[in-house]
Amino acid sequence: MTTETGQEKLARLLEVLDRQDILDCLTRFSRGMDRFDRELFLSAFHDDAVIAAGPFVGGPGELYDWASALHDQGQVATHHNLLNVTYDIDGETAHTETYYLFVGRNRDETNWIAGGRYLDRLDKRAGEWRISLRTNAVEWSGLVPTLDIPFTDIPDIHLNGTPGRGKGDPSYRRPLTNLRAPQIP
Template sequence: MSTEDRLAALEARMQEVVDRQAIFDCIKRNSRGNDRFDIDLVASSYHDDAVHELGEKQISGREYGEHANRSHGALFDANLHNVTMHMCEIDGDVAHAESYSLGVFLDKGGETGRMLAGRYIDRLEKRKGEWRIVLRRATVEVAIEGKATLPTGKTLPGSRYLRGSRDRDDPSYARPLTTDSGSRW
């Protein structure tokens, strides 16, 4: 194999690695935006013509952040979406991804909570050099609910643990990160 061929193969492999990371970052950006109620961050994970399927309902990807904020805000004091196992197949500027997700939700009042486990099944496209979701189909395959207590037997309210916020006042946005920001349960 010539040096040119080896360099071309290395460049192609490197592009695949870069694309895979950009796809996974897009999927994680969507979850972070949901948890921080950051509509712009959620919207940045979808192309303008994207569709997000929720059960039998289909909504615009651009409208999903606002929809999720309304739903999560009405029912829960906190929510965390965790993207775990992730696979994707890339074919040029189109990718199909399957990402396992765990959604943990603290019910209003903080005494009970629930966990939903499922998958994000996504078709993404790379347009103008940027990977974004074109179609998201979400499954829910496990749902568990119960008391939301710490190992001490106490609920989160009153625990004095750092509490995240659903806006840009959340400590994760602080630069530089210091111990001066954030509220406590």
């Protein structure tokens, strides 16, 4: 049985911290897009990043403007769900493959679902991981049956906040509190 040295343990710990920082970066992109939070979205990218997504090829600010207008025109809600992530970290550069599941509630009351993978190169600059290059491999897409959104008939369902795009969404409220009375159905 081989025992890890202190140096080897430290190297593994530093890699775990890098992986977590990279995952936090990837999550900022998704949350920023879904909440229409431009500042959060842009914090996932270096200013000189290049993104190739569908017909779009350009920088982070241009991507946000194009994608948020596209989503605002087409959907009332979106979820950019991140799934499996693989990491290849080499010093201050990392390559990731992130499976995603996109779901959108369209303005015409249909639901769009798509899956694919984000292929990213991230660079650690000034101690912070951000995306430098992103490509998007869309692998499938379709419509799923529309059902009524559950629980909308409960009178106090939105006392803790109404889901929405922007900083009015209850996920931004600090401290998070419960304003609904106890009730057990």
